[in-house]
Amino acid sequence: METTKYALSGKKIWVAGHRGMVGAALMRRLEKENCTLLCATQDELDLRRQDQVEGWIKKNKPDCIFLAAAKVGGIWANNTYPAAFLYDNLMMEANIIHAAYINKVEKLLFLGSSCIYPRMAAQPMKEEALLSGPLEQTNEWYALAKIAGIKMCQAYRRQYGCNFIAAMPTNLFGAGDNYDPEGGHVVASLIQKAHKAKQSGAPSMELWGTGSPLREFLYVDDLADALVFLMENYDGEPHINVGSGLEYTILQLAKTIAKTVGFEGDFLFDDSKPDGTPRKLMDSSRMHAMGWRAPTSLEDGLKVAYQWFLDHKAS
Numbered sequence: 001m002e003t004t005k006y007a008l009s010g011k012k013i014w015v016a017g018h019r020g021m022v023g024a025a026l027m028r029r030l031e032k033e034n035c036t037l038l039c040a041t042q043d044e045l046d047l048r049r050q051d052q053v054e055g056w057i058k059k060n061k062p063d064c065i066f067l068a069a070a071k072v073g074g075i076w077a078n079n080t081y082p083a084a085f086l087y088d089n090l091m092m093e094a095n096i097i098h099a100a101y102i103n104k105v106e107k108l109l110f111l112g113s114s115c116i117y118p119r120m121a122a123q124p125m126k127e128e129a130l131l132s133g134p135l136e137q138t139n140e141w142y143a144l145a146k147i148a149g150i151k152m153c154q155a156y157r158r159q160y161g162c163n164f165i166a167a168m169p170t171n172l173f174g175a176g177d178n179y180d181p182e183g184g185h186v187v188a189s190l191i192q193k194a195h196k197a198k199q200s201g202a203p204s205m206e207l208w209g210t211g212s213p214l215r216e217f218l219y220v221d222d223l224a225d226a227l228v229f230l231m232e233n234y235d236g237e238p239h240i241n242v243g244s245g246l247e248y249t250i251l252q253l254a255k256t257i258a259k260t261v262g263f264e265g266d267f268l269f270d271d272s273k274p275d276g277t278p279r280k281l282m283d284s285s286r287m288h289a290m291g292w293r294a295p296t297s298l299e300d301g302l303k304v305a306y307q308w309f310l311d312h313k314a315s
């Protein structure tokens, strides 16, 4: 596989989406590098507005960009706000990628998601599974926008020679997650529910669906490390999967979270809520072949995530 060293030392780096869970983890990770970090809040810069994005990049002149800005949400939010997931994500990525090209940004890393793969893709999912079958319906809007972002990176590389790369993280969790019980992903939602149930002395807590879907979970600070690794070492056209290889049923996850939080009750299943994709495990062998592996266990990552929840969200 093609590799080129792109040292971040001395670079001006823009983390687009620095207040999101991934962006904040990237900021923490990049503080260890000798680089200048740029960021802009949503009030300063609406990434959905082409003129604002082009003006900001022209003025601030980043050498490289981590495109971690996205409208994200769990299974319920994706299913409920299809237009917002499609429009916001398409606009943000199109504006940033095109402006990076016009302004001769040296390198850009775009972040996708494991939901870009077909619902029934062979497991573990290899990068080649992209566009080989129908998408999972609960998040196809988000997935389509992310697929467009991957293809933009490839198209700008082919037509204009831009060094734009793309990484596909598996399901993420960690500090700074979205703890909204309806809009968030499963780890944050279950931490919140287990904490509440423990506090109120409830005999049980509720899980959506059947508890049987399989998901792989990656601690967000591990992802940030992987993204820095890719920015420095990877220069190819194909997108790269970033997973942990750690796979659990939702019920196993719930039990591990209950243990972390100290909730000792039972689980009830709300089968009016969807299960989504039956299994979502990434094949991260390309990443492994380059020499990177996720170092953090689910248990250790959950401890940090729960502590962050206690410090910032618990009442």
Ligand code: GDP
Pocket (backbone or CB within 6 Å): 073, 074, 075, 076, 115, 139, 171, 181, 183, 184, 185, 186, 187, 189, 190, 206, 207, 208, 209, 210, 213, 215, 250, 273, 274, 275, 276, 277, 280
């Ligand atoms: P997905 O990976 O795109 O399906 O997104 P999620 O992280 O939102 O959901 C993962 C799985 O966890 C799905 O099977 C959900 O039905 C299940 N799940 C169980 N309880 C919850 C919950 O309280 N919140 C969320 N978001 N998912 C839950």
